[in-house]
Amino acid sequence: MTKKKFLLQEQDIPTAWYNVIADMPNKPRPMINPATHEPIKAEDLYPLFARACSDQEVNYTDPFIEIPEEVRELYRIWRPTPLVRAEGLERALDTPAHIYFKNESVSPVGSHKLNSAIAQAYYCKAEGVTNITTETGAGQWGAALSMAAKHFGLELAVYMVKISYEQKPYRRSIMQTYGAEVIASPSMSTKAGRKIITDHPNYNGSLGTAISEAVELAMSTPNCKYVLGSVLNHVALHQTVIGQEALKQMEMAGEMPDTVIACFGGGSNFSGIAFPFLRKNLKEGANIRFIAAEPSSCPKLTRGEFEYDFGDEAGYTPLIPMYTLGHNFSPANIHAGGLRYHGGGAIVSQLKHDGLIDAVDIPQLESFKAATLFARSEGIIPAPESSHAIASAIREALQAKVEGKKKVILFNLSGHGLIDMTAYDRYFANDLANYEVSDDEIARNTAQLEKILR
Numbered sequence: 001m002t003k004k005k006f007l008l009q010e011q012d013i014p015t016a017w018y019n020v021i022a023d024m025p026n027k028p029r030p031m032i033n034p035a036t037h038e039p040i041k042a043e044d045l046y047p048l049f050a051r052a053c054s055d056q057e058v059n060y061t062d063p064f065i066e067i068p069e070e071v072r073e074l075y076r077i078w079r080p081t082p083l084v085r086a087e088g089l090e091r092a093l094d095t096p097a098h099i100y101f102k103n104e105s106v107s108p109v110g111s112h113k114l115n116s117a118i119a120q121a122y123y124c125k126a127e128g129v130t131n132i133t134t135e136t137g138a139g140q141w142g143a144a145l146s147m148a149a150k151h152f153g154l155e156l157a158v159y160m161v162k163i164s165y166e167q168k169p170y171r172r173s174i175m176q177t178y179g180a181e182v183i184a185s186p187s188m189s190t191k192a193g194r195k196i197i198t199d200h201p202n203y204n205g206s207l208g209t210a211i212s213e214a215v216e217l218a219m220s221t222p223n224c225k226y227v228l229g230s231v232l233n234h235v236a237l238h239q240t241v242i243g244q245e246a247l248k249q250m251e252m253a254g255e256m257p258d259t260v261i262a263c264f265g266g267g268s269n270f271s272g273i274a275f276p277f278l279r280k281n282l283k284e285g286a287n288i289r290f291i292a293a294e295p296s297s298c299p300k301l302t303r304g305e306f307e308y309d310f311g312d313e314a315g316y317t318p319l320i321p322m323y324t325l326g327h328n329f330s331p332a333n334i335h336a337g338g339l340r341y342h343g344g345g346a347i348v349s350q351l352k353h354d355g356l357i358d359a360v361d362i363p364q365l366e367s368f369k370a371a372t373l374f375a376r377s378e379g380i381i382p383a384p385e386s387s388h389a390i391a392s393a394i395r396e397a398l399q400a401k402v403e404g405k406k407k408v409i410l411f412n413l414s415g416h417g418l419i420d421m422t423a424y425d426r427y428f429a430n431d432l433a434n435y436e437v438s439d440d441e442i443a444r445n446t447a448q449l450e451k452i453l454r
């Protein structure tokens with residue numbers, strides 16, 4: 001019998017996060033001030049983010065950054081997470097490929113997001129902050145931060161993208177259970193929200209708008225910081241506990257992956273699983289392939305433009321150098337709400353630009369087909385977001401079958417889908433569609449970008 005699960009002990013929880021920037025041949029360009037185009041320094045970020053996170057954001061030199069003991073202590077609630085050999089899926093596909101997945105769905109809130117939520121809440125508390133604000137798309141990030149905020153005694157206000165607020169009432173209940181205040185975005189409580197509602201009364205909301213609202217509240221409330229669940233360098237950093245554990249577990253399995261896959265919204269779970277393996281390519285001459293699986297309806301890495309853009313819709317954030325569809329891009333209402341973000345973040349975008357990682361785009365129906373096969377063969381119902389990684393892994397495994405090659409595939413199961421059953425219902429009722437974005441629509445949005453990189 002082959003071994004199914006590879007389990008680590010509590011003492012194997014990593015003691016440091018891995019900062020891939022230190023090892024990158026071309027560092028990401030700095031974030032810049034939109035008015036002056038001057039590079040952003042850590043001090044410029046202090047009014048908005050915790051100081052420790054601001055410092056991590058611009059740390060281009062230290063490959064490893066120590067994880068505070070209080071953070072590791074909380075990680076012990078569910079870490080280390082299992083690495084699982086997907087034998088059932090391999091059999092269902094009749095593939096010679098070996099497929100492994102890292103199961104981040106076992107966290108108390110059902111996704112990887114808690115890895116950074118705990119770190120950021122800890123730093124806010126340690127610096128004397130009392131209130132925090134954030135945005136959430138599908139509700140995963142809001143749920144994670146609600147738990148972390150409660151633990152550290154912080155008051156939290158969450159702006160939740162309106163379409164998800166309505167489609168995913170249980171995520172709202174989860175946040176409220178942990179004691180957070182949840183506001184549907186766009187809302188009338190901020191200038192950014194009021195403007196969007198006035199311009200587009202039926203707007204369903206987007207992560208970009210919700211970020212604008214949360215940032216505005218943080219800037220106008222004393223002793224309040226803003227906390228972001230993806231995209232930024234320090235969030236990617238916190239997620240690298242995933243890949244560091246997986247690296248040890250693949251060694252236990254006696255194999256190394258030749259392909260590492262994760263779904264891609266703002267890049268945090270992709271960075272988390274990929275960067276510790278990418279270090280093998282950068283430092284040890286390994287030749288692992290990395291695939292970011294994004295939705296066809298929001299294809300920033302595969303079809304976006306590499307340019308400076310805002311991280312939010314209203315343009316409150318610094319300009320970030322990244323693959324982007326333009327900050328006004330309004331993605332279709334797919335059920336993988338966590339993947340509906342316009343930009344790819346600075347680190348991943350630079351890596352893509354340099355050919356060090358690949359990206360694919362997955363149509364919505366293919367993601368649900370993959371999700372259903374995975375549920376039926378592995379027993380876990382995946383989050384609609386994670387299903388994009390599964391679909392990409394299935395493509396790779398079927399390709400291995402065509403080529404008659406053994407291949408070792410590792411993907412990140414970023415979360416479970418037990419609170420997303422409305423989406424599955426609609427899939428089974430043939431009520432879901434694919435959304436292709438036209439070249440025209442992308443060009444129209446990216447044409448509005450200030451051209452700084454050329």
Ligand SMILES: *Cc1c(COP(=O)(O)O)cnc(C)c1O
Nearest residue numbers: 140230265266267268269338415
């Ligand atoms: C938020 C989320 C994502 C997408 O965000 P990334 O920052 O790209 O990882 C993917 N999967 C799940 C389960 C999520 O909650």
